[in-house]
Amino acid sequence: MEDFRAKLSGLLVVGLILGLAYLTVLLAGPKLFPLPFEIFSARLTPLEVGGEEFSPCAQQPVTPRQQVDAVETGPRNRITLHEINTTQLPGLGDSVIFLTTRSDDARLHLCDGSGQAVTTYYSGDAVPASRQPLQTAEVAFPLSLGSPDEAGLRYVLETRQPALLITPVKIMAAEAFHTRSRQTLMTRLFFFGGILSLVGYNLILGWLVGQWTYLFNALNTLSILFLDFYLTGVGPAYLWPEQPWLSNKVMVLSEAGPGIFAVLFAYHFLHPGDWRGLARRPVFYIWPLLNMIILACWVFLSYWQAALGVIAVWIAAAIAMIVVLVARARQGNERAQILLVPVVAVIVPSMIAGIAQQFTGWNLGRIGAHHAEITLVFEALLFTLTLAYLLTVTERERQAERRARIEVAERSKQQLLQRVDRERSRIAAELHDSAGQGLVTIVSRLRRAGRNGTGGKAGAVLQDVERETRYLLDDIRRISHDLHPAALDHLGLAGALKELRSRLAKSGDVRILLDVEPALELDRNQQLQVYRVVQELVSNALRHSGGDLINIQLTGESGKVIVEVGDNGTAGSAVNGEGIGLAVVDERAAILGGRFTIKQSPEGTRARLTFPASRPESRPESRKAQS
Known part of the structure; x- marks a missing residue:
């Protein structure tokens, strides 16, 4: 046992080292893995937004000469307008401007000198793929810098997004952009294939061994995979291109998945198959319950409010599970110690990096484009290996329980044999005291009757013998009935x-x-x-x-x-x-x-x-x- 715990402690140290190394690689992505293509940050001048009816091309700058490289949206600024400054860009010719995160509705207005929109391009989650100017997973628009057709035109970027996001805006040469998009898509498809293989493996293994842990691990991985489909744009562009209404629903439902399936996975990992015990442990059932309540209230909430709620539950549940695992690991719980390895090695670093990228605009370099897929692959692989290691622990626990049951059975058997021996002694004593003594009495009286002849005294003795014999027969019948009830066979x-x-x-x-x-x-x-x-x-x-x-x-x-x-x-x-x-x-x-x-x-x-x-x-x- 001590050797086993030493191995677990070693695994935890290795997991912690791997987690720190993984987080370092992610956050140092731009220097360790620089982008192979030249990508420029767009220079944007924020414009004022009028009332309900306004002309994007006629709006004035909020602050003269103020320039930013990202779009900030939220409940208070659901509509944003930014004029793209193209004078600071080198001569790219045909190029593409794109948003690094998803947006409900993005528009690029080509404005003439009179403040009117000559052309407007539409993109984003609310726009079918057939109406978008570029068939790509990104929210992107074409720019013809230096083209005579667009000479003298201003470019105004309009975004409509109620969720709280900071979205960097980038510009690339058109040819480099399309090459990068194809390479990124092929790499993602490779990762998606590996993730789906691990999901299928967990589903089949869970069905074969009859353990809920594998099922919830597969469902949790699948929910995060669908979230990645949305965030990377693969879903809106290729999986449901003409059903834009699916995008936000997939996002909210997939964000709710970890708060349900990951928590149930952790519970069944620690308490395999104990569904009844879940009701006695609110630290586990409260998070799935909150997610179900939020999803039920989605009828009255906008999608971004529901998404914010399930993300808050997701983060709170993750923190709660880590606290529970650490507390139980310190108490010597082997299952908690095993589960902490993938948590500290992958989940915590990836959450920190994901929050830094999504909400602060941190550049993860070349890894950033595949951060979610890499995390999913490592997470699914480590959790699968953890479950495989859990089989060894479970088998060891079963052997210990089997040995304990055998010891209890042996003790019970010995006690039962002792009681049977005592019962046999009691029956033997009863036969000796009743039947044995009765027969001795009968023999003695018969002998006396033989000596006395056939007179009156002999007749009285024989009557006593007959009475004693009847009593003796009754005792023998009673003892026989106690040993085996003959009436059961006949009646x-x-x-x-x-x-x-x-x-x-x-x-x-x-x-x-x-x-x-x-x-x-x-x-x-x-x-x-x-x-x-x-x-x-x-x-x-x-x-x-x-x-x-x-x-x-x-x-x-x-x-x-x-x-x-x-x-x-x-x-x-x-x-x-x-x-x-x-x-x-x-x-x-x-x-x-x-x-x-x-x-x-x-x-x-x-x-x-x-x-x-x-x-x-x-x-x-x-x-x-x-x-």
Whole structure:
């Protein structure tokens, strides 16, 4: 065990080192992996936005000579206008201006000197691909710098976006842009293929081994993959090009995925298959519940409000899960320690880099174009390897549980054998004291009668011998009946229980009630086990309860057989059973595949045995117990 924990600690250190190295590579992307194409930052002059009706080409600068290289949008500035300054750009000729993040609606106005738009290009999530000027995954527009057709025209970029975003605007030569777009698309398709393969592997493996962990890992990876489809523009451009209404819905639903599936993955990783325990752990169920509430309220919210809500839940859930994992890892929880490895190696660094890129405009260099795909590949791969390692841990835990069950079974077997030996000793002593002594008495009296001849005294002696012999036969029949109820073979369960009730009722001033449902159909072994359970419980009640009423009921309900023995005593009859007693009753309940319970109250004691009416296939231990 110590060696295993040392290995886990080593894995955590390696994961932390990998995470720091991964974050360093991401944030140092421009220097480590410079872009192979020349990309220029656009110089934009912010323009005033009028009321509901305004002419984009006729608006004045907000602040003279102010220039920016990114568009800032949000709930307070849903519409932005920026004039593109082309004088500071080298002679690119045909070029392309594009936004590095998605936008609901982006427009490029070519304005003449009179403040009118000569041409307007449309792009963005709300625009079908067939209406966009360029067939590419980016929100992009063509520029013909230096072209006679566009000489003297001004370029005004209009964006309509309610979400809080900082979107850098770039300009490239047209040929370089299209080459870069093709290369980027092919690289993404390669990554997407690998990610889908890992998703399929987890789904198949989860189905084969019957573990929810693999399913939730696959669903979480799939939801982030669909989010990447949207963010990279592959979805709007190639997957649903003519259904622009799908874009925002895919974005919100995929952003809600990690807050649901990742949390359930972590829960089932730590507590495999324990669905009932989820309700007792709010730190796990609160995040999926909040996401479901937000999605239900989406009817009344705009998409960006729902997206903001699920992203907040996503971040809060990630922090909560990390805190839970760290706390449990410090307590020595091996599963938490295993799960922390991919968290510190990939998830935390990628979240930091993603937030820096998405909300601050940080340039990740050549890696930036494939940051999400690289993270997804590493995340899916590491989590899959973690799950594979979990199989080893699970098997080790199962072996430990199996050894513990074997030890318990051995102890129970020894205790049962000891009780059986004691019971045999009791039966032997009873045979010695009753049958043995009775036979000695009979022999002695017969010998005396032989010496006395055939007179009156001999007749009296023979009458005494006859009486003693009858008593002796009754004792032998009772002992024989205790060893095996012959009435069960001849009269069936109901008849045997009636005979048992009549015989036991004679032993004291106790009234015994019996109610057996006629429609019950039990096999031979079930009848024997039920008879023995009733015999033991009624005997205990007669000896210990101190009451004057015992009630026996056998009923069928919802495919189960219910055996109840109750008394109105106050001395705890069922608990104070002697001999093999309740230990054997528990064993018989296990043989029947059922459950035995005892409840005590001031009104008396009630013992209840429940087992399936249709007996399941016997397990090896059940067959051993029967033998």
